[in-house]
Amino acid sequence: MAFLRFFTIIILLNFSVIISAISLNADEPLNILLITADDMGMQLGCYRDTAAKTPRLDTLAKRSRLFENAYVAQASCSPSRSAMFTGLYPHTNGQYGLLNAGVGFQIHEKLYDKTIPALLKEAGYTTGISGKLHVGPEKTFPFDERIRGDSRDVKVIAKKIGEFFKASNGPFFFMANYSDPHVYGRSPRPPKEAFPTQYKGIPKSPLRVGEVSAFPFQKLDHPEEIERITQYYNACSRFDAGVGLLLDELQASGHSEDTLILFVSDHGPPFYRGKTTCYEAGAKVPMLLHWPGKFEKADRSPALVSTVDILPTFLEAAGIQKDVHTQGRSLSTSLDPAQCRNTLATEFHYHGSSPFFPRRSIRNERYKLIHNLLANEKSARTSVDGDAAYELVMKDPEQSSEMRQAYQRAATPPEYELYDLKSDPWEFKNLFDDPDHQTIKAQLLSSLQQWQEETEDPLLTQEGIQSMSRYEKQ
Known part of the structure; x- marks a missing residue:
């Protein structure tokens, strides 16, 4: 009997230690990984696109909340990203058009210390970014590490970001920006040049003409357009492979369980009636959120959400109580239908x-x-x-x-x-x-x-x- 009492005490003590450890870990701020695609619409398997080959994002969706009605603030790269960074629509933050438009588009000076990296760095986060920032002035964004290079070369980029994960001692914020499925180069090009079938051997099994139909938002079954769409899908698959390699690096670093992961696109496809419009194909985007303690398994939400919601979401996940003006709301509110929006705007x-x-x-x-x-x-x-x-x-x-x-x-x-x-x-x-x-x-x-x-x-x-x-x- 004495032995049983001793054994029970040991079990209770161990259980207490476990509970204490869980409580301690719960108080620690989460790492945050923001993954953005460039010009990717709803062309993912998890969004019921049967032509898409996106197995790694589909797997991420199985441990995330999938938002069925997520929208960018503006369907153009720099304005869209400015809304992510500031939690404010472009008409408020000042980034009305592309940073490289040559006319001085950039966020207002009063917002320099109120962007995601600035607020998280102030709270003790190590901050990093790969690929394009594309919001100005770029020098005002306090990233501790900027990984440069060809962000279409997904193998190399994943390894470099993996080194960042492993070197981080405290909480980190990393924004991984990829070039795919944006067109390759600026001038009009044949489909295989605009969207390379493969890049450094990825995707391994590209789609061929005849395996992809016309976009439903275009309904244009023309050989030239079908070839362009097919090549675009291959770029989407390359992005998906890159996300998979990135998440493998996160797993290898030991941070897979304590990292909030948000995937989103900056707007829809670079096709007519898509990008640069307020139509659904331009402004509606895929958004997946894996949030340890909140969104950890497959879940689909019909809530109307926006990329202006990203900043308040990250502040909540980091435990930051600072009063910051935002036109968004934390995505945690999508758990409660009573707190969801009745309407949502784009511009x-x-x-x-x-x-x-x-x-x-x-x-x-x-x-x-x-x-x-x-x-x-x-x-x-x-x-x-x-x-x-x-x-x-x-x-x-x-x-x-x-x-x-x-x-x-x-x-x-x-x-x-x-x-x-x-x-x-x-x-x-x-x-x-x-x-x-x-x-x-x-x-x-x-x-x-x-x-x-x-x-x-x-x-x-x-x-x-x-x-x-x-x-x-x-």
Whole structure:
């Protein structure tokens, strides 16, 4: 009996030690790994795209919360990333267009010490980044280590980031930015040059023409476009392989269990009606969040979330109580439907230095409204990164009137567009003037006005529009 009492005491003591260790570890801030793709839309297996070969991201989804309705703030690289860094929409943070547009786009000076790396570094985190930062001024972002090199060479990049993981003594924040599936080079190129079939042997088993269908947001079954889409999918597979190698390095470093992992894209595909628009294919992105203690197993959330939510999410995960102005909210609130948004907004100003074609959009659970602020004065882009879809449709007399109208509407849109995302998920039928949708139209117009007022949108006034138009190069 004495032996049993002794044995029981030993067990209880050991159990107490375990509980204490768990409590201690729970108080320690999590490491944070932010992984971004460049121009990747919903082309993943875990988002039910049957053509996509993305096994490593699909595996990550099995231990993450998958957000079915995640949106970027603006479907252009620098503005989108600025919203991630600051938790503020571009119209608030100042990064209205691409950093390399040559007209001085950059975040406001008052935000230099309020970006993710600045706030985490102040809290004791070691900070690192690989690939492009692409938000200005770049020198104001306090990264302890900047891993440079070819971010399409996923094997080399993974090893370099792995060294960062292993060398970290305290909590770390690392932002891993990849070039894929962005086009290779800037000038219009044949599909195999714009999106290399393989790069340094990856992907090992690329898709071939005939294995991929037209994008649902384009509906363009043309040989040239199908080849371009096929090559784009191969770039997505290369990115997926890179993520897998990166997560292998995280596992090898011993930090797989104490690291929050968030994967997101900076916007949708570089195809017409995608990137540089407020349409679903441009602004809606994949987002996976593995958060030890919160999101650790496969879970799908319909909550309306945004990349402005990334900063408050990271501050919560790091245990930072500092009062920081943000237009987002922690993704932990998506656990409670009562705290989820009823509406969510996106916007657009510039991509390069022209054209200045500002847009605002807002959606609820089912409908989306787009306001094209200069619709009667200017036209939008008819191509992005060399995609010839607009010309292919407009020059083909065999194309349906629905296709031609949708493509022309994207180029020269009316002031307002309204879509039923349930019956028309890729926005081919504008319902703004439909008599059966006047109630929802009025509701969304009111919600958009309210959001613009709450965020102090400068484009609420003609003076504000005129002021922002000064960056445009003719």
